[in-house]
Structures are given as structure tokens and as C-alpha cells.
Amino acid sequence: MIEIETEVNRKVNFYFAPMEGITGYVYRNAHHRFYGNITQYFTPFIAPNSSRKLTSREMNDILPGNNANVPVVPQILTNRAEDFIWAAAKIQELGYKEINLNLGCPSGTVVAKNRGAGFLAFPLDLNRFLETVSREMERMGMKFSIKTRSGKDRPEEFEGLLMIFNQYPLERLILHPRVQADFYKNRPNWEVFGKAVRDSTNRVCYNGDLFTPEDIGVFTNQFVQVEEIMLGRGLLKNPALAEAAGGEEKPDENGFQRLRAFHDAVLLGYQEIIPGDRNVLFKMKELWSYLADGFSEGERLRKKIRKAGRMEEYLAAVERMFESCGLE
Ligand SMILES: Cc1cc2nc3c(=O)[nH]c(=O)nc-3n(C[C@H](O)[C@H](O)[C@H](O)COP(=O)(O)O)c2cc1C
Structure with a gap:
């Protein structure tokens, strides 16, 4: 019989997933104040465009004064390299050292513009985008990470996508192993995630459907080599989830x-x-x-x-x- 750890006995870093409308700076500050064991909080996406202006909501969310002492990684949603680079420079001016690209958003309006998970259906364009952006991020001294789904329509797309991602030095590749067409249905595909662990030249971080310490234990038992997990809805349901899984839950009576x-x-x-x-x-x-x-x-x-x-x-x-x- 396989014994399932409910506490992760080895060091795993937990990241707080970006969740638009919920995990803005008010939520992040409160979470960071009362709960621990989160290495970084990823912001809900910022969507720069040719207007060369961030909305006041986007700006407020990343202003250093609104994020004092909270480890934050801003996320960008776009398929235009020049818009990404413009926003990255703005974000760097504010003092950030890392930036994350959203290739996972499944929402109809985003996908219709070939952004988020919609961008995954255009591997040639995506490769060109990443070539420009990755080079520029290196030049700027900015760390660059990607949060992606495994494809637009079929999990088989992932192999080709991984060959693209492998060409670039990413801070990490965060994989939510569902395709866009799944939205949040079905289960994350652990077989595809296994391929990423095996074949990625970049560090891989898992994301998807880990809601309890037991879920996390099952995952870490199966993927012993994975050291990074991003948690989303599980933390919204139980803000102490990362502490509980790390055996660090603060010993409060209640x-x-x-x-x-x-x-x-x-x-x-x-x-x-x-x-x-x-x-x-x-x-x-x-x-x-x-x-x-x-x-x-x-x-x-x-x-x-x-x-x-x-x-x-x-x-x-x-x-x-x-x-x-x-x-x-
Ligand atoms: C309400 C909501 C808003 C989200 N907003 C974003 C977002 O802005 N950027 C992003 O990359 N993912 C976004 N996501 C996806 C989550 O970051 C995460 O990938 C997804 O919920 C799967 O992880 P989980 O099963 O741990 O929740 C959102 C998810 C939800 C439920």
C-alpha cells in the first residue's frame, strides 16, 4: 500500500496563483499578514496595449506602497512583444525584478484576441514573441517566467509548445496541465505534467486542483522531484493551506x-x-x-x-x- 504524506516532508516552495478580481493587493496584504509559507504572490494580469497607459486599477495593484514587504511578481497578458516590453520597463521602474507572462487565461474574450491560452494556438507567433521578449528581459536584467496551460484544444499540443519554451531561459515554467477548451472541467492531466518534468530545460512549477494538504501529499508523492507548487482556489478556500501542507501551521487554538x-x-x-x-x-x-x-x-x-x-x-x-x- 502506498502511504500518502499529508505533510510535505521536503522543502517545497508554494506560490499564490493570480486570481483576477480576488487576489489584488488588499487580499494579498491581508493574506501575507496573517498566513505564511508563500514564497511569492503573482498579481492578476495587467493587460498593456498601444495606449501606453496602465489603468488605475492595474497601477494601484503594483505600486510599491501598496505592496510593502509582500513578495510580488506582476503578471502581463498580451501577445504583442512591444507592449510586453513597455509594461516590463514600467514595472522594473517600480522596483520589481521578475515578470510573468500569462499563457493560461481561458476566458472567451481573451482567447478571441489570441491572448492568454489563445496564444498557444499560434506557435510560430508565440516563438517569435518569446524570442524578442526573452532577449529584451535578459538585456534589462529582468527575470522572466511563464504561466501556461498545456494547449489550446488538445494535450498533444504540449510537446511542440515545450520545444518552444525550452529555447528560452525562464525563471520557471508554471504549468496548469489543462487545455483552454477544458476551462476548469475535467482533471489536470498529470501525464502531460510528467512530460514537462522530464523534458523541460527550465524549472517546472505545478498548478491545478490541489485543494487540501492530502491533495498536495498525493502530488508530492508522485512527483518527488518537483519543488514548486502554485496554489489558487485551494488557498481561497483555506488561506492556511500552504502552512498546513508545509507543516508550518501557526499553533493557534482556533x-x-x-x-x-x-x-x-x-x-x-x-x-x-x-x-x-x-x-x-x-x-x-x-x-x-x-x-x-x-x-x-x-x-x-x-x-x-x-x-x-x-x-x-x-x-x-x-x-x-x-x-x-x-x-x-
Ligand atoms: C476567479 C479566477 C481568476 C483568475 N485569474 C487569473 C489571472 O489573472 N491570471 C492567471 O494566470 N490565472 C488566473 N486564474 C487561474 C489561476 O491562477 C489558476 O491557474 C487556476 O485557478 C488553477 O489553479 P487552482 O486549481 O489551484 O485554483 C484565475 C482563476 C480564477 C478561479
């Missing part, structure tokens, strides 16, 4: 107490920058669509949170959620 403090910090952070309760509530409700999974009464009380129209109703529903686990 994890819910810390979760409450974390929640309050995120809420306050949004209240400080978003005018009006309505949009603050929208953000918090999206968070609860993940967080509620960790509560025994989560399913029932999640509805109350979702239905809250005013801040007082929301706070009362949150109170009940925490009371349901014995925290007042």
Missing part, C-alpha cells in the same frame, strides 16, 4: 479566530478604497463563495451572506457563520 481577523482585514481594506457598500459586498461575497467550504454550516449560511443587501445584514450573516464554529 484557526477560525485567525480567519476572522483575516476576513476583517480584507473587509476594511476594501472599505478604504471602494466607495459604497454595494461594491464592497460584491467583493466579499465572491470571497465567501470559496471560504464557506471550510465551515460545517457553510452551505446553509453562505446563502444568507449571498442574499445580504446591506452591510449590517452581511456582518450579521458573517457573525452567524463564525458562531456556527464556536467563535463569537
